[in-house]
Amino acid sequence: MLTRRSTLLGAAGLALATMVAGGPAAALEDVTIAYVEWSDAVVATNIIKTVLEQEGYNVKTVPLSAAAMWQAVASGEADAMVAAWLPATHQAYFEKLKDQVVDLGPNVTGAKIGWAVPTYVEDVNSMEDLKNKAAEFKGQVIGIDPGAGLMKASEKAIQEYDLPLKLIEGSDATMVAALKDAYNRKEPIIVTTWTPHWMHSSFDLKYLEDPKGVFGSEETVNTVVRKGLKEDDPKLYAILDNFALSLDQEQAVMLENEQPGANPAETAKKWVEANKSTVESWVP
Structure with missing residues (x-):
């Protein structure tokens, strides 16, 4: 017959074995x-937020500049981000903070950055074509938030190709x-862009x-x-580690978010509901 002491010891041993085996902490x-x-980051962040909330977590999402986003995770003010563009766009942030964070690898592959023009601009196909065509674009390249990796690469491109353009x-x-x-x-218009x-x-x-490979x-x-x-x-770590989307999946949700009256949180919930098998593969 088991005594109370032996029962408690058995329970404690089981708990210890579970912890050693990597079980729940x-x-x-x-x-x-x-x-x-x-x-893209709005889509990915809202999708992982929805999944984590379904698993019982209280999730707070905080919009920041790229530099502040990296610093927040490095300092522990934020637990995670799903918007780290590597190896080129966020290279400077990664090199500075790589010893203070853990990179879980890609959640989206096939990403790309660069400059784009509408296809009706038929006489410009290369960065090199812009040297003598700047006036057609009012001498401008339309960019995004200052400090973004894409903007830093764009500044470098203007120098490397010696372009009479203002970012x-x-x-x-x-x-x-x-x-x-x-x-x-x-x-005609030139925009900084990404996929x-x-x-x-x-x-x-x-x-x-981009024959000089400035944009990687x-x-x-x-x-x-x-x-x-x-x-x-x-x-939580395992869910974040397993999280992955295809380019088509992410761009489809992005397009939904651009419809009149769309709410990114609601479109994310709709996607999660429609893709249960994918979501289940992320949750251990």
């Missing part, structure tokens, strides 16, 4: 995810607004060839978490 209740307000700072929204206005008028982005589904655009080759969008997260909550 004390789970976090509150999770903070940092992100940049780019169309205009703004945001994802102001860049798209300028593109839409020019497109409707069939006017995945919904505008490639809404406008006929072409990336300009194919990139990935990675999930990066703070140090110690795996020990604090193995399940």
Whole structure:
């Protein structure tokens, strides 16, 4: 017959064995995810937020600049981000903070950055073509938020190709607004752009060839978490590690978010509901 003492010892032994085997640890209740307000990051962040909330977490999402996003995860103010563009776009942030964060690898592959023009601009196909065509574009390249990796690469491109162009700072929204206005008028325009982005589904655009490789080759969008997260909550860590979307999946949700009255949180919930098997593969 088991005594109370032997029962308690058995339970304690089982708990210890579970912990040693990598089983459940004390789970976090509150999770903070940092992100940049780019169309793709909004989609990915809202989708992972929805999934984590379904698993019982209280999730706070915090919009920041790219530099502040990396710093928030490195300092532990945020638990994770799913918007780290590597190896080129966020290279400077990664090199500075790589010892203070954990890179879980890609959640999206096939990403790309560069400059694009509408396809009706037939006489410009390469960055090199712009040297003698700047006047057609009012001497401007329409950019996004200052400090973004894409903007730093754009500044470098202007120097490398010796282009008489000025890079205009703004945001994802102001860049798209300028593109839409020019497109409707069939006017030439150069925009900083990236894939995945919904505008490639809404406008006929072409990336300009980059023979000097200033914008790098194919990139990935990675999930990066703070140090110690795996020990604090193995399940949360596993979900974030397993999280992955295809370019088509992400761009489809981005396009939905651009419809009148769309709410990114609601479109994310709709996607999660419609893709249960995918979501289940992320949750251990």
